[in-house]
Amino acid sequence: MTGGVVAAVDLGATSGRVMVGHVGPGLLALESVARFPNGPVAAPGGWRWGFSTLLENVVDGLAAAVRTHPDVASIGIDSWAVDYGLVRSGALLAEPFHYRDERTARGVASVHRSVPFAELYRRNGLQHLPFNTLYQYVVEERLHEAEASLLIPDLVAYLLTGAAVAERTNASTTGLLDVRTGGWDRGLAARLGIPATAMPPLVDAGDTVGTLRTGIADRVGAPLPVIAVGSHDTASAVVAAPLSSPNAAYISCGTWGLVGVELDAPVVSDAAREANFTNEGGVDGRIRFLHNVTGLWLLSETIRAWEVDDAAPIDLPALLDAASRVDPPRAIFAANDPSLASPGDMPARISALLREAGDAVPDTRPAFARLIVESIAAAFAEAVRTAGDLTDRRIDVIHIVGGGALNSLLCQATADRSGVPVLAGPVEATALGNVLVQARAHGWFGPDASLETLRAAVATSFTPRRFDPRN
Numbered sequence: 441m442t443g444g445v446v447a448a449v450d451l452g453a454t455s456g457r458v459m460v461g462h463v464g465p466g467l468l469a470l471e472s473v474a475r476f477p478n479g480p481v482a483a484p485g486g487w488r489w490g491f492s493t494l495l496e497n498v499v500d501g502l503a504a505a506v507r508t509h510p511d512v513a514s515i516g517i518d519s520w521a522v523d524y525g526l527v528r529s530g531a532l533l534a535e536p537f538h539y540r541d542e543r544t545a546r547g548v549a550s551v552h553r554s555v556p557f558a559e560l561y562r563r564n565g566l567q568h569l570p571f572n573t574l575y576q577y578v579v580e581e582r583l584h585e586a587e588a589s590l591l592i593p594d595l596v597a598y599l600l601t602g603a604a605v606a607e608r609t610n611a612s613t614t615g616l617l618d619v620r621t622g623g624w625d626r627g628l629a630a631r632l633g634i635p636a637t638a639m640p641p642l643v644d645a646g647d648t649v650g651t652l653r654t655g656i657a658d659r660v661g662a663p664l665p666v667i668a669v670g671s672h673d674t675a676s677a678v679v680a681a682p683l684s685s686p687n688a689a690y691i692s693c694g695t696w697g698l699v700g701v702e703l704d705a706p707v708v709s710d711a712a713r714e715a716n717f718t719n720e721g722g723v724d725g726r727i728r729f730l731h732n733v734t735g736l737w738l739l740s741e742t743i744r745a746w747e748v749d750d751a752a753p754i755d756l757p758a759l760l761d762a763a764s765r766v767d768p769p770r771a772i773f774a775a776n777d778p779s780l781a782s783p784g785d786m787p788a789r790i791s792a793l794l795r796e797a798g799d800a801v802p803d804t805r806p807a808f809a810r811l812i813v814e815s816i817a818a819a820f821a822e823a824v825r826t827a828g829d830l831t832d833r834r835i836d837v838i839h840i841v842g843g844g845a846l847n848s849l850l851c852q853a854t855a856d857r858s859g860v861p862v863l864a865g866p867v868e869a870t871a872l873g874n875v876l877v878q879a880r881a882h883g884w885f886g887p888d889a890s891l892e893t894l895r896a897a898v899a900t901s902f903t904p905r906r907f908d909p910r911n
């Protein structure tokens with residue numbers, strides 16, 4: 441194997457980062473060169489993303505990467521799924537809507553009137569999430585004005601290179617890909633009145649998208665190529681999940697907890713549909729058979745509300761430490777309750793759920809944090825069990841990757857509630873998956889390296905923390 445250095449742009453719902461990845465024989469390491477905040481922005485007409493600021497931060501971060509590592513060979517971009525930007529004459533028509541904006545409810549009703557959910561599931565294999573792109577498109581007033589609609593990582597790549605494409609793993613979250621062929625389902629789009637401009641040419645992880653446009657290359661300091669990676673952040677995270685058994689489950693845990701298994705072929709049975717399991721496209725044509733559990737969003741939104749009350753920041757490690765010392769709650773709440781999906785006073789909404797169920801509301805912040813963590817862990821355990829049942833596998837290990845791998849309380853509670861050992865890490869799985877796919881495209885892992893080869897590199901360089909189930 442040979443090696444080199446690449447830049448990974450990894451945009452999450454609460455923060456973005458530019459990382460430099462070092463790859464070589466026995467070497468896989470990440471270096472953070474830029475980190476910047478992200479989140480919903482209240483705008484007239486709904487919640488949006490501050491995309492223009494995000495893009496500026498990306499370009500500045502890439503410039504920092506090239507300044508510190510002039511040998512950077514390429515750029516890969518991943519982000520959260522489903523959201524898009526509309527472009528015309530090379531520019532954005534408006535800041536992209538945030539998927540947590542409630543307008544999508546109208547979209548769901550409208551789509552299901554034309555195409556019942558059971559048929560939709562057979563065609564696109566997606567669990568019902570009210571913000572899947574197709575629901576957003578049918579209420580998007582400016583869709584027909586656009587020359588192209590591009591998902592967030594594709595939009596970044598377009599504004600950097602001028603090439604308008606759709607990377608397939610993320611395109612699978614639009615609801616407009618045929619789950620059997622992996623191609624656009626143009627018949628479905630036509631029935632919903634969605635124009636062809638929303639379906640740019642598909643590319644796969646490893647393909648070269650283009651080269652930085654002159655103005656951008658000048659700012660970055662080099663005319664670097666952009667290489668398509670698993671541009672859906674969860675797809676990149678699963679690439680770097682060092683699955684240690686054929687019966688391993690993974691939880692990519694950040695704002696969301698994406699809980700599931702990797703398959704070679706989709707499962708679109710009635711049971712899978714009823715359990716709301718999705719068949720998202722993975723790198724190398726694998727299937728990410730998983731269920732979305734509302735993850736650390738519940739904790740971060742709670743902390744945000746407390747910080748507003750206190751007008752002071754909250755020390756998360758100290759809070760979690762105190763939470764680990766209180767008794768586990770007698771009752772938990774449903775982490776996936778739809779009332780917890782949109783931004784706003786989270787402690788009040790969780791308390792309302794508890795009161796409705798006749799359960800006590802914890803009277804200290806550590807006890808409240810403990811309740812949230814246990815509720816998330818219970819939902820994780822349930823989703824792992826269902827993933828095993830639906831695929832006829834006896835899940836024998838759970839890999840928790842992403843920021844949630846740092847949360848020992850959550851990892852232990854997941855092991856306890858599922859009865860399955862948890863291996864936690866790597867924390868930066870998404871950026872690592874992004875780096876690994878670029879490295880493979882450069883041939884640094886030799887010809888035709890498989891995902892298993894890439895995962896073996898992760899396992900060699902990152903030792904997981906183990907949590908055995910207690911009792």
Ligand code: LRH
Pocket residue numbers: 452453519520521522539672673674694695696698732
């Ligand atoms: C996680 C994620 C998830 C999607 C959601 C919109 O960041 O990409 O896989 O369902 O955001």
